[in-house]
Amino acid sequence: MKKKQIQKKKRKQVRTRNWTDAHETAFSHDRARHRRAQTAISDAAVELNSLPTDFVTNALVISHSKKWAFVLKDGEEELCLIDERLKESNATLLAPGDRVFVEREAEKWFVRGVGPRLTRLSRPGHEHDRLDEQVFAANIDYLVVVAAAADPPFRTGLVDRYLIAAEVGGVTPIICVNKMDLVEEEPPSLKDYEALGFLVIRTSCETGAGLVELRTALRGKLSILSGHSGVGKSTLLNVLDEDLEVHTQEVSGVSHRGRHTTTASRLYELEGDIRIIDTPGIRALGVWGITPTEVAWFFPDLAALGENCHFRNCSHTHEPDCAVTEALDKGELTPWRYDSYLRIRLSMEEDQDGPFGDKYSRKSSDY
Numbered sequence: 001m002k003k004k005q006i007q008k009k010k011r012k013q014v015r016t017r018n019w020t021d022a023h024e025t026a027f028s029h030d031r032a033r034h035r036r037a038q039t040a041i042s043d044a045a046v047e048l049n050s051l052p053t054d055f056v057t058n059a060l061v062i063s064h065s066k067k068w069a070f071v072l073k074d075g076e077e078e079l080c081l082i083d084e085r086l087k088e089s090n091a092t093l094l095a096p097g098d099r100v101f102v103e104r105e106a107e108k109w110f111v112r113g114v115g116p117r118l119t120r121l122s123r124p125g126h127e128h129d130r131l132d133e134q135v136f137a138a139n140i141d142y143l144v145v146v147a148a149a150a151d152p153p154f155r156t157g158l159v160d161r162y163l164i165a166a167e168v169g170g171v172t173p174i175i176c177v178n179k180m181d182l183v184e185e186e187p188p189s190l191k192d193y194e195a196l197g198f199l200v201i202r203t204s205c206e207t208g209a210g211l212v213e214l215r216t217a218l219r220g221k222l223s224i225l226s227g228h229s230g231v232g233k234s235t236l237l238n239v240l241d242e243d244l245e246v247h248t249q250e251v252s253g254v255s256h257r258g259r260h261t262t263t264a265s266r267l268y269e270l271e272g273d274i275r276i277i278d279t280p281g282i283r284a285l286g287v288w289g290i291t292p293t294e295v296a297w298f299f300p301d302l303a304a305l306g307e308n309c310h311f312r313n314c315s316h317t318h319e320p321d322c323a324v325t326e327a328l329d330k331g332e333l334t335p336w337r338y339d340s341y342l343r344i345r346l347s348m349e350e351d352q353d354g355p356f357g358d359k360y361s362r363k364s365s366d367y
Helices: 031-048 154-169 189-195 211-218 232-241 292-298 300-306 323-329 335-351
Strands: 059-064 068-073 076-083 098-106 109-112 121-123 134-136 141-150 171-178 200-203 224-225 268-269 276-277
Touching: 059 076, 068 224, 068 323, 076 189, 076 211, 076 292, 098 276, 098 323, 121 154, 121 171, 121 232, 141 154, 154 224, 154 292, 171 232, 171 292, 200 211, 211 232, 211 276, 211 335, 224 232, 232 268, 232 276, 292 335, 300 323, 323 335
Parallel strands: 076 109, 141 171, 141 224, 171 200, 224 276
Antiparallel strands: 059 068, 059 098, 059 268, 068 076, 098 109, 121 134, 268 276
């Protein structure tokens, strides 16, 4: 009896995927489907890149949130949506003082372009922030570093950090020492700052001392008030223009620290052609954009002495034949200035081994 022969099924020929020569049909025989997909991608790409690139700014940012911005346009304050296609780089997308391009569409205003920043005040972003640089204000003429003569006590450390931030951002600093009515003798370091060429204005919102000088300095300029909480920034604004009525709080009687009154930076237009950006009080200011070896360049007195050091890269901490430490020993350099330099440099050196390298310092002591 003959055995029945079992016929094997023929295997279907596997289509060879020719990735090089047939990339258009390697995934599917439906070429029309691919053509439709390519057309859709092209349209999306065109839409994504449709933001204006050649524009003239026509508004000024007053304040902003993540999705909204208040701008000054043609003398009127307008609420604008921030176009979602505007992307942040490593720095804050918008800040008070930014010059922007806005368009009206379907009864709404949109921010669709940000002009270049000529000057800025900034600090490093917080450790877990997605941005490297937090910008407080842009295109400002003056940084008014507001400190209190007392309650809270005057601290040179934060003032020096602000002076560095001002020079890095291309801004002219003014040191405003408020609450002078609370002390019989002014902080001795004020004379040192004046000897270095910094403008120091002594004010009192209680007696009115120094307010005329402050108004004169700020007239016709865009400035920013910044400093510790509780030093009287908001009170200064209310005194400079009584129509503002900015909310204020007393300094804590327990910690002698200020309580945060201003919660977000905002630009105000004051009488007498004065424009001021008020900022929330801070207790620490990291230094953005410089390395530890560059800190001494931002101390004019140390930088001048450092030109006579034996070593070009002298850190002014341990090297022999250091003109800075020799001047300190002879009493030719004020000790508190040298101490302030050491503290800032040390904080940056400690930060150097962190995840962000030595581009800037996120730390600063409240001193």
